[in-house]
Amino acid sequence: MQFDFSSYALGATLYMPIVHHRVPAYLRGELEFPSTSVVLCLEDALAENDVARGIVTLKNLLRTCPINSKTRVFVRPRSLEMGLQLAEFSGIDKIEGFVAPKIVPETAAAWMDLAQSANLRIMPTVESSEFFDPGRITALREALDNYDKRLIAAIRLGGNDLLAAMALRRQSGITSWEGPLAWVLAMASSMLISAGYPVAAPVFDIIEDIETLKREVAQDVAAGFISKTAIHPAQIPHIHDAFRVSGKDIHQAQAILQEGAGAVFQIGGIMCEPSTHRAWAERVLARYEVFGMQEIAGRRLSLEG
Known part of the structure; x- marks a missing residue:
């Protein structure tokens, strides 16, 4: 299996309502974006009576804003029908792509066709109750396998909607x-x-519970997630910190990928086996390239120490 770890560059993805008063300034580059990627939301972040205003706002932004920000911009429509409408907007090529809400196997092809025809990327969101069934994940995967994987910036897991399917919500002090x-x-x-x-990992929506957020992102990283949704700028540095790599892991990854490395060896008491650990090593160095090395005692290390 070939893995593409370029999506680590998404970093923490900040969700913002499209009608947020700071969006125009961010897109014009008048304010520095606090994140490396952003989703401008026309779905759950908007009340029903704000939807029309949100669509007009997006149309005006695409028409008038140069989008000078280096941040990768995605738009989350409320439905496939709205996505088809937005894809016809002048200037839609200024954004990187759409977030596909509540995707299911039966709608995956339509979303992928939309992205392909509009020359955009897609972030499908897995958040429907049916995905508690592994068979539905298999069906979604098979539907997506018919398309070029490069169309997909990330598959997002929607934690709040999955909890809602059990009549639950997140509790403070407990990670996902x-x-x-x-x-x-x-x-x-x-x-x-x-x-x-x-x-990409679900949002942590208890903004003031930073310690639990830190624990959760560490668990996300260990599970192989490449990004995490943020709902407040204060969360972003903590998310990025968790994606930084230890010097020990960098050293091992470089040794595993080194030309002529032995079939098996140990570093610091840990077995390294290039034939088995190559993809892990590539993942580690991809994270390091984007996020850097972990800090110790308030000092960010370099490879030289």
């Missing part, structure tokens, strides 16, 4: 991996990642 979502996160992510798809 310690609560009722643990099984579905592990199941869905492992089935998709092992098929070569980049998968």
Whole structure:
């Protein structure tokens, strides 16, 4: 299996309502974006009576804003029908792509066809109750396998909607991996990642509970997620910190990928086997290239120490 780890460059993806008063300034480059990727939301972040205003706002932004920001911009329509409408807007090529809400296997082809025809990328969102069934993840994966994987910036897992399917919501002090979502996160992510798809972790929506956020992102990283949704700029540095790589892992990854490396060797008491660990090593160095090395005692290390 060939893995593409370029989606690490998404970093923390900030969700913003399209009608947020700072969006125009961000897109014009008048304010520096706090994140490396952003989703301008026309779906759950908008009340029904704000939808028309949101569509007009997007149309005006595409027409008048040069989008000077280096941030990667995605738009989340409310439905496939709205996505088809937005794809016809003048200037839609200024954004990188769409977030496909509540995708299911039966709608995957239509979303992928839309992205392909509009020359955009797509971020399918797995958030419907049917995805508690591994068979539905398999069906989605098979539907997506008919398309070039490069069309997919990431597959997002929608934690809040999955919790809502059980009449639950997130609790303070408990990570997603310690609560009722643990099984579905592990199941869905492992089935998709092992098929070569980049998968992004659910939002942590208790803004003031930074310590639990830190623990959760560490668990996300260990599970192979390549990005995490943020709902507040204050979360972004903590998400990025968790994606930084230890010097020990960098050293091992470089040794594993070194030309002429032995079939098996140990570093610091840990077995390294290039034939088995090559993809892990490539993942580690991809993370390092984007996020850098972990800090110790407030000092960010370099490879030289």
